[in-house]
Amino acid sequence: MSLLATQALAKAFGENRAVNSVDFTVKQGEVLALIGSNGAGKTTLVNLISGLYRPDSGSIVFEERDVTRQSSYGRIKAGIARSFQIVNLFDQLSCLDNVALSIFSREGKTLKLAALASRDRAVWDEAQGVLRQFGLDPKAAVPAGAISHGERKLLDVAVAYALRPKLLFLDEPTSGVSTREKAPIMDIVSAIVRSGGITVVIIEHDMDIVFRYSERIVVMHQGAILADGSPDEIRRNDEVTTTLIGTHVTGEPAFENGNHAGH
Amino acid sequence: MTMEKHRPLLRTLAWVIPVAIALLAAPHVVGPFQTLTLLYGLVFGIAVLGFNLLLGYTGLLSFGHSAYFGAGAYTVAFMVKYFKVASMELFLAGSVLISVIISLLFGVVCVRYTRIFFGILTLALSQVLWSLAFKFFWVTGGTDGLRVPTPSLLGAAPLADKMEFLAFQYYYYVLAVFTVCVIVMWVIVHSPFGKALQAIRDNETRAEFIGIRIRRYRLIAFVVSGAFAGLAGALWAPLNGLATPDVLVWTFSGEIVFMAVLGGFNSFIGPIVGAVAFTYLKTYAVGFTVYWQLLLGTVLVVLVLALPKGIMGMVELLVAKVRRSR
């Protein structure tokens, strides 16, 4: 049963067919990695599904409902959320405020102007809980603009997670983060989404992360899906390894030891 | 332990109480001229408080707030001239209603844009109102303006001595309205809606992606902001005795911005401090030299170059320094 399915989805920017008639499906509960070289169309696909872009043609079906015509607002309310590759946070507000805003919005409470926000204990308790899950509770009162890059990447995910979405897109959750910080961040994110039963699509360039944390990999190239399968299948797929040059296709995490498996 | 928990509250009361006492005592301690200057400051304070909901909290710089202030003032003048109304309460109600309507109309157009285009649009629309007031002189009195006599407050007729009325009865009336406005704005700013506005200010893309329809929120902020300005305009009209197009012209909008920047638009009370400070600054500058615009213009330039956080920014730095040296 697919949670999300796109049919012949297409988007072009002038001459460039960024997404070229893509049929992309995501099954309930899975953790899927979306990979491909730069310009393959991964971010455009996510932008189309989350509602940032309007498709030129094709359809998007979420939970068996056609959401193609819906605005991003509608899709968020339906249960699709995303984090951003370039961190998008409310920098002048505290980390706690950032998460709390997602919760206020989710609960439909953001139009209340005659009540003090501080009085809604349930929201703040939940926000505190989310921060704790992400290991960010020491920084609860610190403005989001003042924490480290790795913490900002985590917070970016936390803000999307606090919407309690059914489908969560993580756009390069470890980009710009040092190699030794990547695994800890992904461990946290992975544990949280699995325990919450959230379906996750991760856009990633780091192949170690991809092979370690995903159950299914979809490879995109020049706006189309090149391959779709389990990490083992993809590892053995020659077409994939030739188009994605310079990637670790053995699946051994580079930071454990220097040897490749089997050599 | 309870002392610790209530520290921020105590810290706030530490300055709120003396200020409140000073404001309450003012008419009895200083002369009528001083009291009236302070009164003008409080009235503009309400307008700038409203203005800052848009600038400090939503990140939108309006260069056309004179439109709502002026609308409030002229509503009072029209109610006097055409409907023979003399009740301050009716003036306030009418002005808020008219300024809400106008800010809704203008806002629907303006919130579709941000940054410079937003500023330009607000300016152009306020000039439409100014030109109407200027040109339709048989309705609006043109540059001569329309007289606004002293109103009745809560049903009580005004005193015969206008100065005494303004410096006492009217002063306390305005102070009460001012206090209510401050409390209302404080609640709005600390409400979930206020937090959402700040989110929009900080990152409109992210705000959109946590499910906030930013145009709608900006419009609500715009209308609330306009209502405050209109209310202030209504309070200003009897004080000034006259409603003229000067209160609609774009350079007056610039003064409102100046006041917010002077006080510090990143804080809640900054705008009020700025409004009072600017009123005193302008009053003394005008009395001191015919080139008062040069003086004020220089202040603004220096402010923007060196002290963008305004007076409250400086106060915060000082307080932080004092605390660190302890």
Place this chain on the structure above:
Amino acid sequence: MDFLLIHGLNALLYSSVLFLIAGGLSLIYGVMRILNLAHGSLYAIGAYVTAWSIGAAAAAGAPNAVLLLLLPAGAIAAAAVGAVLEPTLLRPFYKRPEEYQLLVTFGLLMILEDLIHLVWGPNPLSAGRVYESFGSITISGARYPAYNLAVIAVGIIAALFLWAFIYRTRFGVVLRATSQNMRMASALGVNVNRIYIQAFTIGCFMAGLGGAIVVPGQSAVLGMGVDALILAFVVVVIGGLGSLEGAFAGALIVGFVREAGVALFPEVELAVLYLIAAIVLFVRPAGLFGRA
């Protein structure tokens, strides 16, 4: 027929001056993304300097030919002021949020308006002798001041000159490149600071020239800069911020609408202009020729 012709010429006169002011404003915005609220004051400086130098020369007994040569004095003065202002007051703001430039140029407006008052006093300055020296010509039976035709000519020449300058010279290419992509231009070796000060100076020269050529026909008075700015504003809003063609088209539209208003419905003339600006902003915020 005379009615239309005379009013048409008046409209063109007005458009000429407007084009110079608005064109300068638009050029500056197009290249530097700065909306200079004090731009009208440079127009005023142009008017005052020209009027003052012509008045001084006339008092010294100079012949009409000399007075004519002094006309551009205001433009040069305005350009000089611009050349000083850009590096000192505007450059610190390029890296800051754009709202700050509105604030600093508003402060500059207040300063310049009072400096004009300080230097030249409260009374209007005129350069009427130049106006009269042109005499009048007869157009279909009516007498029309020849000077006005000269102003229209200056406007057209300025438009052609600018167009050639921006689209046909190497400097113009660099200017356009910088306005489209400042970082790219800088990476390609363009001295962006120098381009900025040059563009700003040219823009101020245009505003000053507008003031200089208008002053023989109407006196230089306090506050003329503030009034001019708001009209220039309407022109660039209608025509499109940053576009020279837009300033040209906008100036023509505003000139003719205003003239029609003055002739037929004087009360609503101003309001109609602002309303047109607001409608254009609503329907096509980039203006007729601008890019958003």
